[in-house]
Amino acid sequence: MEKKQNNIYPEYSANGNGTAIIEILNIGFEPLLTQKEYKIYQEIGSLKETLSVLKHSISFLESKLIYLDDTECYFNWLNRKLQKAKLKKTFYEEKQKYKEDLFKKMLSKNIHKTRKLYDNRAFKKEEQFRNIAIFESELTRCFGCNDMEHCEDIISVVTFYTAIFQSIMHNGFTYKDKHFVFFTAGAGQTRCKKSTFVSEDKLKQNFQRLFCGLTPEEINRQGGMNTNKYLAYTSLCQTNSEIWQDFDIDRAIVVDDIKYKIPNQTVRYIYTESPEDKKKLERLKEKLLSVKARLHTIKIHKKSAPKGCKREKSEITHEKELREEKKQLQDEIALLYAKYHKASIQNMDITIPFTDGFGISLKKLPSSMIRLPFIKGLIAYCPRRAFTGWCREHHIKIHKITDIYGKTYSLSEVDYIFTKSQFKMWRYFKNEFNETAGKSRTGWEIYKENFKKYGCTACKCNVENNVKLNAKTNYQILQTLTTEMTDKDIHDLASYDINTLNGIGRNVQCMLNVLGANEQKNNRMNWLQKSLLLYPEMLKDSYVKTLLKNTKDSMIKKFRSGKFNINGSYVFAIPDPLACLQWWFTDLDKNNLDAFGFVKGDSVSCNLFQDKEEIDCLRSPHLDHAHCIRKNQLKETDKKWLKSNGAYISIKDTMSKILMYDNDGDKLLLHNNKTIIKCAKQFQKKYGMIPNYYDMPKASPEQINCTSLFNGIVNAYHHGNIGTPSNEITKIWTSLNPESTKEEIEKAMEVIALRCADVNFTIDYAKTLYKPEIPEHILKEYKRYSGKKVPYFFLYAKNKSKKQVEKPGKCNIDRISGIVRSSRIVFKDLLGKYSCKILMDNPDVNAKEEKAEKILSLYKELEKANLRRLSHTDFSVLDIDERKRAMFQLELDTRKQRRMFSEIIGEPEEYIADVLVIQLQNDTNKDTLWRLFGEVLYSNIERNLKGTKLCKNCGKRYQAKEKDFSSSYCPECKAGIEKERGKERVRKYRKSKQIFQPPLHKTLPENVQAL
Structure with missing residues (x-):
């Protein structure tokens, strides 16, 4: 049994398994405004409201005047009103501009002030001041945060005014007698203009533990680093994680990464502006400006000269030389x-x-x-015994391994092998030699000593667990097949979902699948889904019927946006671990890559699919045609290496360049859908699948201080939006269809390749602080597509309005709307009787007493509050991380509300749940009931149905005998089935006893046959 981590680190909160939910304060800029700033800000808000009313009035008056004769008195009266309103509008607009300028000047003037957080203001928007839920992380554990409690030492700040952000970055702010300082802002936070501020005292207490003794001062002493990388690495401790219980730092080492070249590969090389080009361009532009200035001086001199005055020959020659130099410089710039x-x-x-x-x-x-601390990435298990066995079998000697600091280790001394790419700050932990003591320490030994000295902790996150084949496509995956996908292909792809849709009301299993009540497909079932598996008769409940109708509408919307169920899963991309150990511990020839690893040729190995099965490997975001079709390798001899459900990648595979993934925990979508694979192969046969290849420069190191961090974050704010190029790529794909010519497709593919490069430069901008300059002639190519509206299917994919989208086109996603159609649900009587008493602890509870009415009243109040909050959240447009955060927030609210419910009523949860079940039995919305008391209802169902089974024949529930494990039929159906089986046995017996009678013409003599 594993030891509890809190025995080792008593300062930590009682959790450590990653499941704790902590409440913290989330603020906007309004609470940080000074009293004077806030007063002006309110005045600006009032002016905006007044202007909004005036604009509405002007619009109304103008619409009335159109239909009136200008000679009428009513027209003149309305016109005077209109002119007066317009004058007022002009006045208030000027006043608003004056106030906004004054407000901005005040913000700039107050940059050096230490701001105070005001929590007593009437905030119009909830996001300006509210509590939010965050995941348990190393930061929350260090700060002693407890599950389901509010933490006073961490505040999330969203700032849209850079002057306010600059002020709090440099000076921090005060709240409740605590001084808060800037902590970090990871890449995900930067995209949302969020940052984390923490109590200065708490940070001082825990800084060494969080960062293993490495300080900004030490980093600066060694030359500094890229500021946004520093922020990314310091934000690692904010990741939702669990403590790695049995980790021993003394059994871990850091080694060089495995890198090699694969010769003679076909790539689409994209030349981007290099740092040398940039310098040359700046130099040429400076020269050109200088030449233009001199030519301008000559022009003025010529104009001011007296008429008839001849210029000297040297002046004319000089002007001619300057014009030639100007043309030469312009040509050089154009060439560049x-x-x-x-x-x-x-x-x-x-x-x-x-x-x-x-x-x-x-x-x-x-x-x-x-x-x-400063280490992140993916780790996968490879059995030591299997590797030593392989070496013995192949007569290969195992030598010692050398870490990045020059120290050697034998295989038996090591449990964990980290790589240099995982150890983000390896260069700042340097080898040391103490002349006085005559001892040397490697950089890794210094890290290990600090790790133990400051009580640092190793953590795990995104642990692989119960991988299910339940993936869905999206429009990006399908749009890259638009030129090959016919209507029949779309129908084949959608056939499973169409059958499921048509099965609603007609098939029990289909309805359970639609509601997510399927253990094989869903490993995160909620209490309602678990209860439906126990008690399928609940499908007759009015609430569940409403859910089915709503889910059906949602399914159709998803289908029309390209979301179909496929037999696939998102799994870790894992480099062949045998190849890694062979590279590090043996003397195999590194020029002969065929000798390394167990995954051979154009194969991947994944436990989820059959041997030799054809699978498609994809990665999100999927923007260009990157369908890597591989054969699955699953031999019996390979199973000793396949200790995960991930995708094991061959050392010779160039897939990482095609899909543009890293091996630090990126997941690939692996599926075996025959329709998608067929279309992808057809496309690749015609146009190939060529990876993009380009050089991405690195940002120069800087000194780590408030100013450099602020500049890095603000730069990332302005250049980190990938939405625009991503949507433009979709517009290009939707311009294609099966009727497109080869020339059209090839031209589109070239533009898509360039836009994909733009997306990747944008994604990495926070780390590189670099985006290439795009020439005018390329921008013109982009505008051919970017001028269009977003495609028609964005009605369903992104909740756009009809005004915002193009008309339906011939691309495959637009064609789905004509293939997947809605049909009316008819609920057939498929199951036995449903009773809400099965959900209750005490079926005889009095639901009409005063306390019961109080319970219902409180429930309705909570329901209204929850609906109000959820109405602001559109889950369909959230990405995976945002959806996860929103669900965590709901989970936090649920636990708090349930606890509050019991405290206010003064009764146990079981009693409250029973009352609500009775009072809400005919209600069509029981979301809040199942969120608050789902676990109680599930326990009641489990207890009340103990010893019962559903009859496979009639669908009714019956009491099974105590030791009857095999029967699946009720006594009546069982008797009928046995009777039929008895009759069948008699028929077979009689048939077997019949005497064989040969044909008459073969048994009678010939003379008799003749008669």
Whole structure:
């Protein structure tokens, strides 16, 4: 049994398993305004409201005047009103502009002030001041945060005014007698203009523990670093994680990454502006400006000269030389620009960073992402015994491994092998030699000593668990097949979902599947889904019927946005672990990649699919045609290496360059859908699948201080939006269809490749602080597509209005609307009687007494509050992380509300649940009931149905005999079935006893036959 972590680190909160939910304060900029700033801000708000009313009045008056004769008195009266309203509008607009300028000046003037957080203001928007739920993380554990409690030491800040952000970045702010300072802002936070501020005292107490003794001062002493990378690495401790209980830092090492070149690969090389080009361009532009200035001086001199005055020959020659120099400089600049963003098909050697972010555990461990101070990535298990056995079998000697600091270790001394790409700050932990003591320490030994000295903790997150084949497509996956996908292909792809849709009301299993009550497909069932599996008769409940109708409408909307069920799953991309150990511990020839690993050729290995089965490997975001079709390798001899349900990738595979993934925990979608694979193969046969290849420069190191961090974050604010190029790529794909010509498709593919490069530069901007300059002629190509509205299916995919989208086109996603149609639900009587008493602890509870009425009243208040909050959240447009955060917030609210309910009523949860079940039995909305008391209802169902079964024949529930484990039929149906079986046995017996009678013409003599 594992030891409890809180025995080792008593300062930590009682959790450690990653399940705790902590409440913190989330604020906007309004609470941070000074009293004077806030007064002006309110005045601006009042002016905006007044202007809004005036604009509405002007619009109304103008609409009336159109239909009146200008000679009428009523027209003149209305016109005077209109002119007066317009004058007022002009006055208030000028006043608003004056106040806004004054407000901005005040913000700039107050940059050096230490602000105070005011919590007593009447905030119009909830996001300006509210409590939110966050995940349990190393930060919350260090700060002693407890499950379901409010933490006073962490505040999330969203700031849209850079002057306010600059002020609190440099000076912090005060709240409740505590001084809060800037802590960090990860890439995800930066995209939302969020940052984390923490209590200065708490940070001082825990800084060494969080960052293993490495301070900004030490980083600066060694030359500084990229500021946004520093923020990304310091934000690792905010990741939802659990403590890695049996981790031993003394059994861990850090080794060099595995990198190698694969020669002569076909790539689409995209030339982007290099740092040298940038310097040259700046130099040429400076020269050009200088030449233009001199030519301008000559022009003025010529104009001011007296008429008839001849210029000297040297002046004319000088002007001619300057004009030639100007043309030459312009040509050089044009030539330089012509190189930018130019794609060309080339054969070249490509570098594969095989272990980029990947490490190996030689101790049994589920595949997990790991978090240690400044260490992050993926770790997968590879059995030590299997590797030593392989070496013995092949007569290969195992030598010692050398870490990145030069120290050697034998295989038996190591349990965890981290790579240099995982250890983000390896260069700041340097080897040391103490001349006085005559002892040396490697950088890793210093890290380990600090790790133990400051009580640091290793953590795991995204632990692989119960991987299910229950994936869905999206429009990005399907849009890249638009030129090959016929209407029949769309119908084949949608057939499972169409059958499920048609099964609502007609088939019990279909209805359970639609509601997510399926253990094989859903490993995160809620209490309602679990209860439906126990008591399917609940499908007759009015609330569940309403859910089915709403789910059906939601399903149709999802289908029309390209979301179909496929037999696939999102799994970790895992480099072949045998190849890694062979590379590090043996002397195999590194030029002969065929000798490494167990995954061979164009194969991947995944436990979820059959041997030799064809599978498609995809990654999100899926923008260009990147369908990597591979054969699954699942031999009996491979199973000793396949200790995970991830996708094991061959050392010779260039998939990482096609799908553009890292091995630090990126997940691939693996599926075996025959329709998608067929269309992808057809496309690749015609146009190939060529990976994009380009150079991405790195940002220069800077000194870590408030100013450099602020500048890095603000730059990322302005350049980190990938939505625009991503949507433009979708517009390009939707311009294609099966009737498109080869030339149209090839041209579109080239533009898509360039836009994909733009997306990747945008994604990495926070880390690189670099985006290439796009020449005018390329921007013109982009505008051919960007000028259009978003495609028609964005009605369903992004909740756009009809005014915002194009008319239905011929692309495959638009064609889905004509293939997947809605049908009316008819509920057939498929199951036995439903009784709400099965959901109750005490079926005889009095639901009409005064206390019961109080329960219902409080429930209705909570329901209204929850509906009000949920109405502001559109889950369909949230990404995975945002949806997860929203669900965590709901979970926090649920626990708090349930506890509050019991405290106010003064009765146990079981009694409250019973009263609500009776009072809401005919209600069509019981979301709040199941969220608050679902666990209680499930326990009641489990207890009340103990020893009962559903008859497979008639669908009615019956009491099974105590030791009858095999029967699936009620006594009546069983008797009828046995009777039929008895009759069948008699028929078979009689048939077998019949005497064989040969044909008459073969038994009689010939002379008799003749008669």
